[in-house]
Amino acid sequence: MTNTHYTSTAKILHWLVAGLIVLQFVLAKLAENTDSPVRELALLANHKSVGITILALAVVRILWRFRNKAPALPANMPRWQVLSSHVSHWTLYALLFLIPLSGWLMSSASAYSVSWFNLIQLPDFVAPNPDLKETFEEIHELLANLLAAVALLHIAAALKHAIIDKDGVLSRMSSTATVALFAAVIVLGVYALALPGKPAPAATSSASDTETAASAADEPVASSTLPVWNIDYEASFIHFTGDQAGAEFDGVWQDWDAKLQFSPDDLASSRFDVTIRTAAVETQDDDRDATLSDPEWFDPKNYPEAHYRASRFSDNGNGEFVAHGQLSIKGNTAPVDLVFTVDSSGDERVLTGNAELLRLDLGVGTGEWEDTDWVSNEVSVAVRVSANLP
Ligand code: HEM
Structure with a gap:
């Protein structure tokens, strides 16, 4: 990292995770609104796999963050803005752990174990328990809503820096390539994981x-x-x-x-x-x-x-x-x-x-x-x- 910009690793991780989070909301909402139980199962399975990927990337990101100091903010930035940027960034980091973990616990408690893209079955943290499942479901939803709110504030602040303050804070974390990566993750993710699969075969057991x-x-x-x-x-x-x-x-x-x-x-x-x-x-x-x-x-x-x-x-x-x-x-x-x-x-x-x-x-x-x-x-x-x- 230079004094003024994040490294390419940090930028890639940032925009990759951002794209996957958008994809997560799309998969969850599609699962909520579909009438087809098989499609719901498929969308939620993909939602879980993407969520576990986000959890793994969050571990990498946090390790990176502890080993690399973030570039200093502009000297003339008001103290309240510096403070709120720290609070929102650490809230976002915490949510990147807490949301996937609450989803994983919800799945364990509902006797639907988690498989990462059909390749690895993950262990269950808790035994099936409908009350616990309800609790984790509410926590998951609440934290996901909190993430959406903090992420919107984060985006609004970044745009203010770019459009009103013109102080280069947004460009420290972005490049054309990484923003393209963000868009590609969403488009390819929706194409591969959210669109209907095979057409349903006709019922055979008449x-x-x-x-x-x-x-x-x-x-x-x-x-x-x-x-x-x-x-x-x-x-x-x-x-x-x-x-x-x-x-x-x-x-x-x-x-x-x-x-x-x-x-x-x-x-x-x-x-x-x-x-x-x-x-x-x-x-x-x-x-x-x-x-x-x-x-x-x-x-x-x-x-x-x-x-x-x-x-x-x-x-x-x-x-x-x-x-x-x-x-x-x-x-x-x-x-x-x-x-x-x-x-x-x-x-x-x-x-x-x-x-x-x-x-x-x-x-x-x-x-x-x-x-x-x-x-x-x-x-x-x-x-x-x-x-x-x-
Ligand atoms: C950062 C990662 C994640 C985000 C942003 C996220 C976000 C969401 C959102 C917005 C919903 C819809 C909540 C609602 O309004 O009802 C949802 C539902 C769900 N999520 Fe996640 N999620 C993440 C990770 C995970 C993981 C890792 C798992 C499991 C391993 C998981 C399992 C589920 C399940 C099973 C539901 C459906 C709950 C139901 O209605 O039965 N999520 N998630």
Whole structure:
């Protein structure tokens, strides 16, 4: 840095961050006003990624600022102006940290983890908690409004220096190239991150499709003479994990029952018959749970139950078995292999298993939700069944 001007590094950081902040407001406002839930998800995911980028650049900027003194202000500048310039600059620096951090905390508290441009999933600082989410949302909004107000004052002061005082204060931090960078960040950012993506595909899971899909899993499994496990539902679960905007989320089916007949020594007579009530899905976020009850997702009003039925089993060795079953949801059926082990102690049995499935094979997440850029097609299911033999 010379005595009178900021260095190129400082100018680039300043105008880059300024452009990204404008982009942030555009993405947030577009997300707020869109009617499309997928577009909202995409815009907010991009908003989060840009916000994390701003946080990282703020760290670089503050380090630069501590190592490099800002050029002195004009000697004849009134004291109140010097003071207010210091206050507004440090307020802006503080907000560049506090706003992204409040957004990150809001996302953690709402069970929507943050992924940076679908490349790195960031850790969650707090456990999902709707009250905390509300609090961080209000803080985020308040601080963003404060940023807008301080930034407008900052711009007004810079223009006053350039147009009325003509004292060169604006040109210390700007050059044609850096102002062009500012404009390019906004234009390219809006083009790449805010414009609609692929057109929504037409809904594929129509009533006529589903009617024709009356399926193997809708048929009861053939009877077996093996004893039926007495399941302890409190100690058992069916979990699933999906990927939303590059970040994992967990869900659990709260209401299910199962008729399990399994013996490692008699695979031919073994049977699984599981019924899941699709309305009782929980993903730690009320909005996402409500979306999952939409007709595009599980549509519990029309399809209250999903079934998993298996009567063919194989032995992988090492105590691992595979149930080659059929999963039926909304009248669509897909083969699903459940790989599992069974720990036995006396009459107690604990089955632990995993299955991988593709939601689109089952007509789950149709219409614009078929865009797997924002919600993965792959879903992992984890089950644990604790039971006694009668
Ligand atoms: C300097 C960086 C940021 C700025 C200037 C900014 C600004 C904003 C603004 C103006 C809104 C709309 C508030 C309203 O009027 O309702 C908003 C919403 C939001 N921001 Fe940020 N933000 C930033 C960083 C972040 C980060 C890093 C995250 C998450 C990692 C984030 C997550 C969100 C979310 C989830 C919403 C939507 C809240 C809702 O209505 O549900 N923001 N942001």
